[in-house]
Amino acid sequence: MSELLYTDKLSVGYGEKTVVRDIALAAKPGQVLCLIGPNGAGKSTLLKTLMGTLPPTGGALYLDGRQLQAYHEWELARISSAVLTARPEPELMTAAEVVSVGRYPYTGRLGILTEEDRRIVRETMEKVGVAQLADADFSRLSDGQRQRLLLARALCQQPRLLILDEPTSFLDIHHKLDFLQLIRVLVKGGELAVIMSMHELELAQRFADMLLCIRGGRVDRMGSPEEIFSGGYIEQLYDIENGSYDSLAGTAEAPRTEGAPRVFVIGGGGSGIPLYRRLCRLGIPFAVGVLPENDLDLPTARALAAIVIIDRANEPVSADKVNEALEILKTCEHVVCTTSFGSVNLENRRLLEYAKAHNMLINVNEIE
């Protein structure tokens, strides 16, 4: 698979001011390249440069083997098209009219649509699943429908490179998933290369083939989702200080409440997660135990609990660890048990029995 677009020490910015420098990126047909990075890092600036609407401040940018600046405006518009963050509010335009504007680079001087143009508009709308909206007033449609129509408009330019600037930002989760799945279907043909920017990390991780991380005026990293979403890199990329980000699960957590634990949670198997978050919201420091290393509760507990007692994976919880937990439990005011017991965490039952005997056990909804 050869690269449709690649850059060589590209610098982007406005006028004299360079925002991101020394960019080396490549977009391949059949792949989704996703730009991530903090607000103001220069993702939109880079995308505008890749679209050809902003001249680079340095370096070179090649599309299909030719310098981007060498292209005629209409020629470029036949190879690459875009969905922008701007939300157009055209007056009295039907959905089909908005989509057919995408034929701009192909129509003659007067912009008259041929039968062929109309057919392409119709087929594109069917492909994107908006054919039934053709005669609807664009300004009266929902955000999800409009975004699909703007995608259809971009596809009417019959591009080989599709550039999307935060295409899902103002969509609800249902429409986010629909939209991104549609993008996956489009690239699956192997003809289209997609470059997009996104703030939804968990979705970027699932729908992108390659990620380009921009931070502090340069490309910090480029790699597959597996490479980027590992270790603590995301926290570093976004300078997360207030809270934490679990790269594997793609979940963000608030900062933990430090201090001597007041509540002890006997959790496990995911049963404790809502409680950890609630205790964190209420600002109550708490301890969790004993969790096997591969327990579903563990990432959240690690992020939020003041103390977590962890034991080896795939083995029954050991008596030693339970004794350790018991010492901590004794310093707490209350104990909550969210889990049931089986062969693996049977030993944890001792914690429950101690709490019952000393009248420390309370219900989840008794916590205030």
Add this chain to the structure above:
Amino acid sequence: MSDKRQKRIRLCFLLLAVLVLLLGALNLVTGSTGIGAGELWHALFSGERDSSAARIVRNIRLPRLLAAAVLGGALAVSGFLLQTFFANPIAGPFVLGISSGAKLTVALAMIACLGRGAVMNSWGMIGAAFLGALLVMGFVLLAAGRTRGMARLIVCGVMIGYICSAVTDFAVTFADDSNIVNLHYWSMGSFAGVSWDALGAASLAVLLSLGCCVLLIKPMTAWQLGEGYAKSMGVNLRRFRLALIGLSSLLSACVTAFAGPISFVGIAVPQLMKLLFKTAKPAVMLPACFLGGAGFCLGCDLLARTLFAPTELAIGSVTAVFGAPVVIWMLLHRDREARL
């Protein structure tokens, strides 16, 4: 586009054309001297030019009604271009002060010419008006930027309009007495007294501008989705902006040069046409606004001539009476839509 829409558009065009022809005919036959259909036919199509009916029709009524039609159409098209450019339905040559700017420079040029005992020709008038229109347009662009905020744009334009009118008044006050009558009459606004020569020059300028406007239909359609999308589809924005501003200024300059400042046609007619045609497609709106503007001005001129005959009203007063309510209604209507 569905067949229903196509049908509606065709029907609307037919309706407008009939209306314009009807108003034109009405303009020919009504006036202080009654002229019947037979006389009219005779005056228009027989070789005879010396009867009083022939002179009235050929030298007074016909040029006046053609001026009203051509200049009214030009004004409405100018308004449509400005509304598209600013993505703002309240924009128009009068509201933005462009007409007043053109009026100022024409008044100054006329005074300068009359002072030397010379008479300005039609092209000189158009040139002077165009210069004034462009100057004001430049000011408005500088002051308001490409803002979508209606309030700022209007305040800018109205203020500039007032300044220009004030300066025009100064100039008229201190000009020689003999000049004033002429100037004062013109600055009130009227289609009367447009000579065949002036009409020829104005029509040529308007026709050329409209021809260029046709070439703007395609980029205007892209521009309706916003600057970013237009740019991404390969619209040369610099050229497009220059062309649009130049053409809208030229069109309203032509009107001001020969008929004085006429209010509200540029803003009300495009709105009415959008309501009638239920579309904002430039390809439809351009001819629709021209026809609509022509019809609107023919109707208003008819009223201006006949309502309190033999006293004539200023054309600007009549267009304001019909145009201003449209604008007010539109503002209220849009507000309600925005709140929904």
